[in-house]
Amino acid sequence: MTFQLPTDIPINAWIAQRTAQSLAAGSDGVDRLKREPGGAIDVLRGWNEVSIALGGAGAIAETLSEMHPDPVVRQAADQAIQEIATFSTDLELDRDLYEVFAAADESTLDANGVRLLRKIRQDFTRAGVDKDEATRERIRAINERMVVLSQDFGRNLREDVRSIRVAPAVLEGLPSDWVAAHPADDDGFVTVTTDYPDVVPFSSFCADADARRALRVEFLNRGWPQNDALLQELFALRREYAALVGYDSWADYTAETKMIGNGVAILQFIDRIADAARESGERDRAIVLERLRQDRPEASTVDAADLAYYSELVRKEQLDVDAQLVRTYFDFEKVRAGLLEVTGRLFGLRYQPIEASTWHEDVASYDVFFADTDAQVGRIHLDLHPREGKYKHAAQFTLVEGIVGRQLPEGVLACNFSRGLMEHDDVVTLFHEFGHLVHHIVGGHTPWHRFSGVATEWDFVEAPSQLLEEWAWDASVLQSFATNATGQPIPTDLVAAMRKAEDFGKGLHARTQMFYAAMSYWFHVEEYDDLTARLRELQEQYSLLPYIDDTHMHASFGHLDGYSSGYYTYMWSLVIAKDLFSAFDTADLFEPTVARRYREQILAAGGTRDAADLVTAFLGRPSSFAAFEAWLAL
Structure with missing residues (x-):
């Protein structure tokens, strides 16, 4: 098929x-x-x-x-x-x-x-197949309603694109190509939306604090208030469902089929990461605050409206990384070609462009082959630019599950990148999401549909993608495709500075991730009349950034639907990814023996074995927390 x-x-x-x-x-x-x-x-x-x-x-x-x-x-x-x-x-049932x-x-x-x-x-x-008829009927009704709620939640996010209008002078500091793509309207104002190709550069480079804050508030309020009521109902139904089928909580229900095992372990993991990240997070927050006070001496803290902008200034002024200079090396077309070259070399794949009947002219389609045998592996479709009504984040979607001898796997990569120059963070995101696509294609050659592709435990599926991010940070890899307008490759010392600058802020990031993870856990375990009030409490407990008044970010946090109580999985997978990467030679990331073993023992297995067994087979030992702790402590 x-x-x-x-x-x-x-x-x-x-x-x-x-x-x-x-x-x-x-x-x-x-x-x-x-x-x-x-x-x-x-x-x-x-x-x-x-x-x-x-x-x-x-x-x-x-x-x-x-x-x-x-x-x-x-x-x-x-x-x-x-x-x-x-x-x-x-x-x-x-x-x-x-x-x-x-x-x-x-x-x-x-x-x-x-x-x-x-x-x-x-x-x-x-x-709940073993429950009585009345219970099964209630479960049936709950499942049907949860599908509708999930669809309504996602639709609201796709359609609620907000914006601010600013004078052209406010754009001072933004990249020239971004400014050129945002001309003033007939009234002399420029519209800046909450879509990622707008909000990320604007938050990072716009010098106007009021404008940054206005856009951040709009961004955090997407889906509000309609999604608040949907989430309340969805959480209540999930809690009821878990109780009906015999679990103490929805977190226990979902964790049973994951590596982590139970809900209590989720909280223990969240606290472990939060404690490990505290020192570096507080140190980096103090550095950002010190730089903020040069402009606003009265500032007592840093919040999300200022963090990206002043973090970039710290990286530029103290760590010698100018993000606007960096982005001149990342033209979208070159990055996409480089991604295919890098992953083809690493995983032994060949991508052949094809014409396919898809849903939009932006979609680029490729047949994928094993380079050594020329046997077809599957087909991929890359839909990488934003448009009205499209999915607003970045994700891999399945089109066809591969069944060996029956049908080849086929998948889609959905992202929302600029058509011109890209931020390096976007390059990392592209590598990450492509990791899911490769996993789906390479792992889609099993006899059983249940085990095809990305069919491992849900708290492992991010690990192969997080591993692939490492190739987007290696100087020799980047120099194979990251060139500026004159054709000069990105300098090695600039990449080294970028890596050092990337280490700056990761404690802050980890603490924020644990805030999100705690929110996803508690919203599913206990009932709250006011989700925003509980969000504020959890942000104060876990995040090192304060709540911004009159915002409701949970209404746009799409992972509350898909990951439900399990958002911890991003960090759990990162712990494993850092351990997996320890098996590679940083002096030669394409060393064929390790790369081939990784492809065969991790990716090609799909869901045929437990994730812990896959990791042990590849590393020759069980997974360890040590590599992650060493990385976090840098």
Whole structure:
């Protein structure tokens, strides 16, 4: 199966048609399983067919819901997601179907088959299949409502693009190419939006404190107030669901299938990171505050409206890194080409541009091959610039789950980068997100849909992407594509200064991440009448930056939906990523033996083994906290 949008019928009609066909195929497959299950391997194969049908339709609907420029198509995709979710919930609560798996004889299966069967049984019990009819009906209603709430939450974020209007003089200090792309309107004002290609440069380089603060307030208030009520209901339903299926909290429910194991361990991890980051975070905050006081002697603290701007000044004046000079080396087209060259060399891949029928002219599509055998690995689509109605952050979306001998994996990278010069932070983000895409493609060659691609525990999935960020910080790697307008590669000493400057502020960043992680945990564990008030308390406890009055950042914190109570996973994965990187030779990041072993033992495995076992196989030992602590202490 290869993804192609049709040209002969409306896309919304095609989505509805394809969804109906997939649901019918799934229903037929379930009926066969219950009627003539056969042996254990037959049961797994039958369920695999059902999963492929439902997963294929769901993946395409999810992508088009977030990416297609036509709201009619996005609405049709949302409807398809609801129908698939309802059907899936019905299957998870089908006792007759569960009995088919409960009766399957494990002794007839190989180790991978046993692992799959146990995962499927666990999915059913976690869904509440063993509860009484009234409880199952309530679970069914909760699941259906949670899908709608999630869709409404995401739609509000996509559509709530806010802005401020400023006089051209306010743009003093911003990069010339950015200023040229933002001409004044007929009234003589420039509009600056809360989309990332605007808010990041403006926050970093605009010298006007009032304008920076005005934009930051708008940015933090996206989705407010409508998403506040949606989140309250979503959190309440998740807490109720967890209780109905036998867990003390939603955090315990979600942690059970992750490396961390339980909700209490989440809090312990958050506090461990917060304590480890305190000293460096407070030191860096004091440095930023000292620089702020040169302009505003009365300042008593630093908040998010000033942090990016004054951090850049510290990096420029004290650490010899001028971010505006740095960005002249990162032209988008060169960066994209460099990304493909670097990852191709590292992972032994070749990318061939193709013409594909997708959802927008911005999308660049490539067939991916193993360089040594020329066997096709899969297909990728890069949708990297912002537009109205598009997903506002950066993420990898699945289009097709790879099944060995059956269908090649296919994935999408969705980002929101400038078409011209990029900040180096954006380059790092691009490498990070591409790491998910490579994981999906290389890991998409398993026989079982359940284990295809990025199918590991959810608190491990970021580790391969965080590892790939290291290549965006290496001077020799960057010099292969980062050149200025005259063709000169970025200087080695500038990259060294950038790396030193990157170390500045990481304690502050870690503490902020733990604030977000604590918020995601407590919002799902306890009920609060006022989410903003609780947010303020947690920010005071964990973040080293104060709350900005009259803001409500939780309403735009998309990870409260997707990661729910598990936002800690970003930092948990980073601990593992730093340990994984210790196996590479920093003098030769492309050393083929290590790179090949990493591709085969971490990426290609998909979800066929527990993440801890993958890490142990690659490192030759269990994962350790030591590499992360050493990095944080720099």
